[in-house]
Amino acid sequence: MIRGSDARMPNAQSRHRSERGHRLFTDIHCHCLPGLDDGPVVMDQSxxxxxxxxxxxxxCVVATPHQLGRFDGSNDAANVRETVSQLNGRLTDAGIALKVVPGGEVRVDERICELLKADxxxxxxxxxxxxLLELPHDVFIDIEPLLRDLDSMGVRAILSHPEKSASLLGNQQVLRGWLDRGVRLQVTASSLAGALGPQIEKVAWGLxxxxxxxxxxTDAHDxxxxRPEMRAAFKRISTRLGVKVATLFCIDNPSRVVAGQDVVAYRQEVHR
Ligand SMILES: [Fe+2]
Known part of the structure; x- marks a missing residue:
């Protein structure tokens, strides 16, 4: 079954502001757990x-180790939850005031709904x-049937870093259709600085x-x-699109996702 982890949610939402009163970012995509995927190998690196x-x-950060794809058979939900719990314990011991909550970056697979139901x-x-769904970058896969099945379970898809997926961007009409039925897109902070090349940077800004x-x-791994580059992304977005929009993309919408609430569209926010 899918867990609606009410017990976990207050913690996920508990740190909205720094000790100085600044609003904190929420990161919905980060490979911060030790020994599970291509992120940190050991706890000290985490x-x-x-x-x-x-x-x-x-x-607040959502730990999103890769699930399925090349990590099929490992990183199941129970293992991820247990590792998150261990990391939170070590963070408390080390005086690092960061809250980690469980998640995954799930490779698109026809078994996803079945595996969600099986926890x-x-x-x-x-x-x-x-x-959080990861699509292959080089091959286009029509996820319409999966979206329909997820819909029936009350689950919405967020596609990770679409700016990196040439195959997806080559099918914009299909992508538009997915957006109309509730799919959301997550751009990676470092893409906005050109870390993955000028073409990806351009696409990220366009999206x-x-x-x-x-x-x-952040999609940070190390x-x-x-590395995580949220602050720089926030500044860049503030300069180009305004602080209100940067706040929407980097603070408000990510925290809505963690709380299981609807994401607010940029145009809605700008024209409000
Ligand atoms: Fe990732």
Whole structure:
């Protein structure tokens, strides 16, 4: 069954502001758990990444280890929850005021609904409302049947870093149809700075500026090349699109996702 983890939600939402009263970012996509995927190998590396997330102004992070695809058969929901619990314990011991909640970056697979029902793959923050889906970058897969099945379970899809998927962007009409039926898009913070090349940077800005994408997350894996860059992304978006929009993408919408609430579209916010 899908867990609607009411017991976990207050914690997920409990750190909205820093001690100085600044609003904190929520990061819905981060590979911060040790030894599960291509993120940190050991706990000390996880703690270093979490320290870096906190320095970036993030108060709550969804741990999203890869599920299915090349990690099929490992990283099941129980294992992820247990590792999140261990990490939160170590964060408390180390005085790192970051809250980690469970999730997954789930490779598109026809078994997803079945695995959700069997409690093997995770929704974001274990809240039963959104699932973070990873599509292949080079091959186009029509996820319409999956979206229909997810719909029937009350689960909405958020596609991770669509700016990296040439195959998806080559099928814009189909993508538009998915958006109309409730799919949401998450752009990666470092894409906005050109970390993945000028073409991906351009596409990332196009997705945010057009209102097709409404959520920014770090997709951080380490404190090196794949480090979290939320603060820089917030500044860049503030400069180009305004502080209100940057707040929507980096603070309000991510925290709505964690709370299982509806994401607000850019155009709605701008024209309000
Ligand atoms: Fe990722």
């Amino acid at each position: 703690l270093a990444l979490c320290r870096s997330l906190l320095e970036e102004g993030i108060g 093997k793959v995770l929704t974001i923050a274990d809240a039963g409302r959104y699932i 945010l500026g057009s209102g097709w994408a409404n959520i920014v997350a 404190v090196g090349l794949k």
